[in-house]
Amino acid sequence: MSAAPVILTGHAGVGEVVEGEALVSPDGFSARYDLDRVTGRISRESHALFGASLAGKVLVCPLAKGGFATSWALLDLRSRGLAPVAMLFTWANPVMVQGAVLAGIALMDQLVPDPMEVITTGDRVRVDPKAGRVEVIVRAR
Amino acid sequence: MRLAREEEAIRAGQWGQPARHALEMQMAVGEFFGAREMVPVTSAHLTGDPESMGDAGLGFVEDLVRQGARFVVPTTTNARNVDFDRYRELGQPEEVAAKERRLRDLVVAMGGIALDSCTNYQAICQPRFGERLAWGDTGTVIYANAVAGARSNFEGGPASYAAALTGRVPAYGMHLPEHRWGTHLVEVRDQPRTASDWGALGVLVGRQLTNYWLVPVFTGLEAEPSGDALKQLGATLASYGSLAMFHIVGVTPEARSREDAFGGRAPRGRIVVEPGALDRTYRGFVPERDTADLVVFGTPHLSLFEVRELAGRLQGRRVHPKTVLLLTTNHHVKAMADRLGYTAVIEDAGGRILAGPCYYIMTPRELARRHGFRTIVTDSAKLANIIPASGYNAIFRPTAECVEAAVTGRVSA
Numbered sequence: 001m002s003a004a005p006v007i008l009t010g011h012a013g014v015g016e017v018v019e020g021e022a023l024v025s026p027d028g029f030s031a032r033y034d035l036d037r038v039t040g041r042i043s044r045e046s047h048a049l050f051g052a053s054l055a056g057k058v059l060v061c062p063l064a065k066g067g068f069a070t071s072w073a074l075l076d077l078r079s080r081g082l083a084p085v086a087m088l089f090t091w092a093n094p095v096m097v098q099g100a101v102l103a104g105i106a107l108m109d110q111l112v113p114d115p116m117e118v119i120t121t122g123d124r125v126r127v128d129p130k131a132g133r134v135e136v137i138v139r140a141r
Numbered sequence: 142m143r144l145a146r147e148e149e150a151i152r153a154g155q156w157g158q159p160a161r162h163a164l165e166m167q168m169a170v171g172e173f174f175g176a177r178e179m180v181p182v183t184s185a186h187l188t189g190d191p192e193s194m195g196d197a198g199l200g201f202v203e204d205l206v207r208q209g210a211r212f213v214v215p216t217t218t219n220a221r222n223v224d225f226d227r228y229r230e231l232g233q234p235e236e237v238a239a240k241e242r243r244l245r246d247l248v249v250a251m252g253g254i255a256l257d258s259c260t261n262y263q264a265i266c267q268p269r270f271g272e273r274l275a276w277g278d279t280g281t282v283i284y285a286n287a288v289a290g291a292r293s294n295f296e297g298g299p300a301s302y303a304a305a306l307t308g309r310v311p312a313y314g315m316h317l318p319e320h321r322w323g324t325h326l327v328e329v330r331d332q333p334r335t336a337s338d339w340g341a342l343g344v345l346v347g348r349q350l351t352n353y354w355l356v357p358v359f360t361g362l363e364a365e366p367s368g369d370a371l372k373q374l375g376a377t378l379a380s381y382g383s384l385a386m387f388h389i390v391g392v393t394p395e396a397r398s399r400e401d402a403f404g405g406r407a408p409r410g411r412i413v414v415e416p417g418a419l420d421r422t423y424r425g426f427v428p429e430r431d432t433a434d435l436v437v438f439g440t441p442h443l444s445l446f447e448v449r450e451l452a453g454r455l456q457g458r459r460v461h462p463k464t465v466l467l468l469t470t471n472h473h474v475k476a477m478a479d480r481l482g483y484t485a486v487i488e489d490a491g492g493r494i495l496a497g498p499c500y501y502i503m504t505p506r507e508l509a510r511r512h513g514f515r516t517i518v519t520d521s522a523k524l525a526n527i528i529p530a531s532g533y534n535a536i537f538r539p540t541a542e543c544v545e546a547a548v549t550g551r552v553s554a
Binding site (some may be wrong): 011012013014015028030031033034035036037043044045046063064065066067068069070071072075076077078079080091093094095097098099101102107132 | 352
């Protein structure tokens with residue numbers, strides 16, 4: 001366990017303060033291209049997180065991919081308890097942000113340092129979008 | 142974000158609750174991306190179908206109608222889950238068709254037009270230079286931006302409804318010149334010949350530039366691209382790279398010269414498309430088996446020229462009894478194809494031409510279960526990119542090879 005707290009900062013995101021367990025994806029994410037929206041699991045066989053559920057996680061991801069389906073999917077996933085609680089991207093795109101706003105899911109991007117570099121799967125993370133701040137509270141063992 | 146007087150009125154609820162909520166969502170998105178103001182748009186193209194919206198999304202639209210929402214700009218609908226006249230014979234669920242009917246009625250009740258097409262720009266709403274739009278389907282957006290010089294971000298599902306209700310969008314991204322300028326130079330040394338070759342070019346570039354904020358600038362292209370070629374290039378770049386803009390020097394309106402395309406800045410990177418690269422792109426899609434269960438044309442919706450070409454290739458031939466051939470287009474092209482006899486040729490060969498739907502939203506998992514589909518052969522790189530999420534082995538091939546696959550029932554590596 002590292003002693004120094006890991007804090008990431010950036011521009012204000014959308015959504016409320018949340019905590020959750022990080023799920024880090026080396027691949028980009030689209031709810032159309034990668035997800036079975038019925039089960040909330042990654043269904044693209046070539047995706048690094050194939051088979052994983054996003055429910056309740058803080059998804060950490062380099063890129064938002066794809067088109068409009070994602071903008072609806074987040075609300076639908078949330079209504080069925082299958083949505084991530086927050087999403088941290090290196091680069092978000094408009095449809096991902098529009099979907100997060102509709103669904104009320106926290107989303108931030110362009111954080112420093114890049115969450116892809118400093119967050120690992122299983123870390124417990126606190127996301128404060130309005131303050132533009134993310135903190136790793138407990139490191140994964 | 143600075144609001145104009147009319148926007149303050151919307152925010153105060155003077156246009157009703159739906160427009161107020163729409164503006165609040167738009168402001169949240171706009172502030173995320175650093176927008177300083179809203180700008181009026183001339184049209185909205187709605188994206189949303191029951192398959193991608195889910196019951197929660199349908200509920201959102203039900204609420205709008207219940208609250209008396211009205212669209213304030215011309216508003217059209219994108220491709221659907223079903224062709225209402227043909228879904229039963231394909232074995233699509235009745236429930237999805239019922240939801241589509243309901244959604245269509247809700248959109249029409251708010252003043253929308255049930256266009257049901259992802260190629261609105263080819264026949265109905267030609268974008269013009271500098272026009273600001275709120276379009277949702279990514280293929281329509283990149284075409285409007287790149288080919289016409291109009292201005293739109295990806296206004297996805299709820300954002301397209303929001304823009305239709307407020308008549309404006311937050312001005313960030315593709316509304317600002319600095320985000321439209323090129324970032325990467327693409328030197329093409331393998332000339333695309335057919336529309337699907339332009340799709341292959343889109344695959345090559347879209348796999349490397351996977352970020353909404355990147356803009357490729359193509360040079361070295363010798364052929365004059367057709368509208369269908371530009372449609373395939375754009376839809377593929379949007380699909381693989383989530384890109385909303387490209388330039389072709391000497392062809393697209395914001396790229397009269399290389400300097401023009403880059404806004405006077407230096408390229409951040411360079412991609413070279415070497416001879417043979419397009420063919421290798423097709424061959425990178427490797428069939429697990431050599432049987433073609435399904436052959437699909439029409440992502441994005443086929444133009445009349447494309448339907449005519451396919452009819453010509455299928456004339457006097459017969460689709461293999463174990464292979465299903467589907468063409469998807471919009472109502473207006475279908476009506477023309479009926480009149481001109483193309484539909485009869487395609488249906489006589491054993492194919493089906495559907496009006497309104499697009500395969501990747503046609504309940505593809507359900508159809509795979511029902512018909513045992515696994516291998517899908519298509520000349521649409523976009524479809525080949527999307528459909529694996531629904532459990533398919535997708536094989537992208539040139540149009541002529543796809544027709545051969547339909548007729549022989551086989552696809553080769």
